[in-house]
Amino acid sequence: MTASEHTGDRGLPGPETAQGRALFEELLWVHSFIRRDLATIERLAADVGEGLAGDAVQDALAELKTTGPLWQLKVNCLRYCRFVHAHHGAEDVLLFPALRAVDRSIGPVVDRLEADHRRVSDLLDVIETAARSLTDPEGGDARQHLIDSLRELHGYLLEHLDYEEARAGPTMRRLDRLAT
Ligand SMILES: [Fe+2]
Numbered sequence: 532m533t534a535s536e537h538t539g540d541r542g543l544p545g546p547e548t549a550q551g552r553a554l555f556e557e558l559l560w561v562h563s564f565i566r567r568d569l570a571t572i573e574r575l576a577a578d579v580g581e582g583l584a585g586d587a588v589q590d591a592l593a594e595l596k597t598t599g600p601l602w603q604l605k606v607n608c609l610r611y612c613r614f615v616h617a618h619h620g621a622e623d624v625l626l627f628p629a630l631r632a633v634d635r636s637i638g639p640v641v642d643r644l645e646a647d648h649r650r651v652s653d654l655l656d657v658i659e660t661a662a663r664s665l666t667d668p669e670g671g672d673a674r675q676h677l678i679d680s681l682r683e684l685h686g687y688l689l690e691h692l693d694y695e696e697a698r699a700g701p702t703m704r705r706l707d708r709l710a711t
């Protein structure tokens with residue numbers, strides 16, 4: 532399929548393909564996990580944040596157990612950051628070049644998606660650092676820092692997912708393969 536095969540007034544490249552629809556369904560599936568797991572981590576962080584005002588010594592001892600809420604939050608945050616990094620990395624390398632290759636008009640959309648990825652990557656790095664500090668006795672106010680960073684990520688990431696689905700979806704459903 533080439534860019535010259537554009538059809539319709541939106542300049543989309545040809546008809547939808549079975550492969551493209553499957554790729555888009557997979558994207559929606561992965562995004563559903565990203566949305567769900569962000570909500571889970573935000574809930575864990577809020578629970579830990581509320582413990583700030585509790586009985587300091589007993590709460591700290593309970594939370595520092597590997598099954599305690601602080602460890603659970605740390606492990607889940609680090610796993611979540613790795614997952615989102617990996618998803619965005621795959622899109623940067625495989626999906627976005629394929630979109631640009633078949634749809635010349637999609638350049639500004641992909642430019643914005645790539646910029647979103649860089650911004651989200653920076654926020655994930657901040658969250659990873661705060662998560663690692665959670666169980667560090669010298670970690671300072673890592674809990675509040677993490678809660679604030681998650682709040683900032685929430686806005687950027689969810690808007691990114693919505694935009695990607697809405698604006699890249701039509702071209703994605705017309706792909707016959709990813710970049711190789
Ligand atoms: Fe993305």
Ligand SMILES: [Fe+2]
Pocket residue numbers: 558562618622692695
């Ligand atoms: Fe995505």
